[in-house]
Amino acid sequence: MKKGLKMAVDIGGMTIANPVMPASGAFGxxxxxxxxxxxxxxxxxxxxxxxxxxxxRNPRACETQGGMIxxxxxxxxxxxxxxxxxxxxxxxxxxxxISSISAESIDEFVEMSxxxxxxxxxxxxxxxxxxxxxxxxxxxxxxxxxxxYQLVDRVRETTDKPILVKxxxxxxxxxxxxxxAERAGADSLVVANTPLAxxxxxxxxxxxxxxxxxxxxxxxxKPIIVRQIYQVHEVSRLPIIGCGGVMTANDxxxxxxxxxxxxxxGTANFVSPTAMIDIxxxxxxxxxxxxxxxxxxxxxxxxxxxxxxxxxx
Amino acid sequence: xxxxHLTVLSNRQxxxxxxxxxxxxxxxxxxxxxxxxxxxxxxxxxxxxxLLRRPFSIYLIxxxxxxxxxxVDGPGTRQxxxxxxxxxxxLLGPAGVPFTMSKDCNKVLLLARGVGIATLAALAQKAARMxxxxxxxxxxxxxxxxxxxxxxxxYCTNVYCVTEEDGTSDVEHVxxxxxxxxxxxxxxxxxxxxxxxxxxxxxxxSKGNGITGQVALEEYMACGMGVCxxxxxxxxxxxxxxxxxxxxxxxxxxxEEVVFE
Numbered sequence: 309m310k311k312g313l314k315m316a317v318d319i320g321g322m323t324i325a326n327p328v329m330p331a332s333g334a335f336g337x338x339x340x341x342x343x344x345x346x347x348x349x350x351x352x353x354x355x356x357x358x359x360x361x362x363x364x365r366n367p368r369a370c371e372t373q374g375g376m377i378x379x380x381x382x383x384x385x386x387x388x389x390x391x392x393x394x395x396x397x398x399x400x401x402x403x404x405x406i407s408s409i410s411a412e413s414i415d416e417f418v419e420m421s422x423x424x425x426x427x428x429x430x431x432x433x434x435x436x437x438x439x440x441x442x443x444x445x446x447x448x449x450x451x452x453x454x455x456x457y458q459l460v461d462r463v464r465e466t467t468d469k470p471i472l473v474k475x476x477x478x479x480x481x482x483x484x485x486x487x488x489a490e491r492a493g494a495d496s497l498v499v500a501n502t503p504l505a506x507x508x509x510x511x512x513x514x515x516x517x518x519x520x521x522x523x524x525x526x527x528x529x530k531p532i533i534v535r536q537i538y539q540v541h542e543v544s545r546l547p548i549i550g551c552g553g554v555m556t557a558n559d560x561x562x563x564x565x566x567x568x569x570x571x572x573x574g575t576a577n578f579v580s581p582t583a584m585i586d587i588x589x590x591x592x593x594x595x596x597x598x599x600x601x602x603x604x605x606x607x608x609x610x611x612x613x614x615x616x617x618x619x620x621x
Numbered sequence: 622x623x624x625x626h627l628t629v630l631s632n633r634q635x636x637x638x639x640x641x642x643x644x645x646x647x648x649x650x651x652x653x654x655x656x657x658x659x660x661x662x663x664x665x666x667x668x669x670x671x672l673l674r675r676p677f678s679i680y681l682i683x684x685x686x687x688x689x690x691x692x693v694d695g696p697g698t699r700q701x702x703x704x705x706x707x708x709x710x711x712l713l714g715p716a717g718v719p720f721t722m723s724k725d726c727n728k729v730l731l732l733a734r735g736v737g738i739a740t741l742a743a744l745a746q747k748a749a750r751m752x753x754x755x756x757x758x759x760x761x762x763x764x765x766x767x768x769x770x771x772x773x774x775x776y777c778t779n780v781y782c783v784t785e786e787d788g789t790s791d792v793e794h795v796x797x798x799x800x801x802x803x804x805x806x807x808x809x810x811x812x813x814x815x816x817x818x819x820x821x822x823x824x825x826x827s828k829g830n831g832i833t834g835q836v837a838l839e840e841y842m843a844c845g846m847g848v849c850x851x852x853x854x855x856x857x858x859x860x861x862x863x864x865x866x867x868x869x870x871x872x873x874x875x876x877e878e879v880v881f882e
Binding site (some may be wrong): 333334335336338339341342354362363366367369370373374375376378380383417469526527528536555575577578579580581615 | 622623624662672674784814823840843846847848851852853854
């Protein structure tokens with residue numbers, strides 16, 4: 309990195325070396341042959357559930373124009389395996405470990421957060437209150453501001469470590485959910501998870517996903533996520549991690565201009581396993597070209613009409 | 622597994638629906654085995670459609686070249702067919718668990734359907750080098766789809782072809798053929814790819830005759846590197862059903878373990 313260029317960002321009390329990290333569920337140990345995990349801002353393994361679960365029926369993924377729909381259903385080996393195998397594996401890297409937690413109830417979120425936050429090498433918790441692939445027709449905890457408040461408030465009591473709340477884009481008013489999480493004591497908001505989607509094979513007349521509906525990811529959803537980052541940044545003081553459709557450094561920069569302090573990269577890893585490294589380098593090049601010495605200068609830097617008119621006049 | 626940019630040496634249409642690609646693999650240092658696959662980026666252009674890579678099993682493995690035989694039936698394979706000799710193509714691999722073949726094997730049975738013939742051709746190539754007698758049953762919708770027959774005839778002792786077109790590919794008829802082969806020769810191992818129905822048939826017949834078998838599964842993959850859990854299948858090990866990943870734990874599995882229903 310060019311001397312004097314500051315890429316480190318603060319995410320609710322946790323400083324990460326650069327603003328690029330994987331999205332939970334699109335990252336795992338299999339990628340260690342292809343990229344150096346030490347170069348990433350943080351490491352976010354797949355969401356963990358309390359008990360082992362097999363996940364949803366096949367087919368679990370399908371490609372769409374500029375995206376993919378998945379309904380994995382959080383296949384998991386359970387918290388015991390996570391503590392014994394997953395965490396020790398990630399401890400070998402210097403990038404901080406963020407544990408993503410998925411649970412069936414508020415009590416279970418509290419119980420799991422308590423256990424995982426007590427592991428010294430876990431630097432922060434990400435509460436996945438937004439996975440659309442579980443029960444109740446795509447419903448998620450994060451669709452209600454009251455439940456979001458209650459859930460985050462209860463988890464807040466268990467730990468002083470940063471709590472990242474992963475919001476769902478499947479809501480009418482994301483600002484109210486973001487504010488509920490903030491009032492309850494969240495340290496950062498991940499905006500967002502996958503929008504609920506559906507695709508049909510017109511020849512067989514069957515849904516292309518075994519679970520009928522799934523979450524859409526990839527470049528197709530980026531404009532929706534940029535809009536939601538902008539909306540959340542307008543009302544919340546919390547650092548935002550943008551998530552949804554980041555394929556290139558330009559996408560990451562766009563999200564940062566909308567208000568994100570960092571980004572998570574998911575589907576791009578499947579297309580190019582070096583995507584996250586390329587994005588870090590691309591942000592660096594952009595900073596050099598625009599003579600930005602501190603990445604903070606990018607965050608929320610979008611100039612909306614009244615601002616640029618003022619500048620122009 | 623590595624991310625390679627290899628030079629396309631040849632890419633041509635060989636039948637109504639199938640194409641054959643040869644790439645220069647001289648820079649690939651890793652050992653490549655039959656049953657493994659490469660996850661290929663369908664296009665060099667900066668486009669998000671098609672978005673994901675496509676997994677392709679290896680058709681033939683030569684000293685400095687790799688061959689792929691693929692069916693063009695969607696946007697990804699249509700793009701793949703546009704590669705010209707001299708262009709670079711992005712491949713991620715070699716990935717997955719390969720077939721295993723014991724040196725003690727003298728006679729093996731290969732049962733392939735459709736594009737599964739390409740997957741088993743690499744195994745036939747290896748078995749021939751090990752001086753193993755190979756009996757292959759190739760099944761396809763029509764004669765025109767039996768494009769690897771000549772390759773298989775080069776490596777196999779006997780090749781039997783069945784098609785819907787000829788009315789010879791129904792499971793009952795294939796069952797008779799397998800029974801005849803198993804009664805005539807002491808088949809030591811059986812391998813299959815390309816059809817769930819034929820895999821189930823071979824699973825039952827192998828078990829009944831005390832023959833070990835392997836199957837290469839073809840599940841839809843998104844990442845192809847063990848991360849996303851899209852390509853899972855069920856296997857029964859020691860009486861317990863487990864959901865495993867085709868890309869990382871397979872695509873080759875012991876035939877007796879796979880739960881097809």
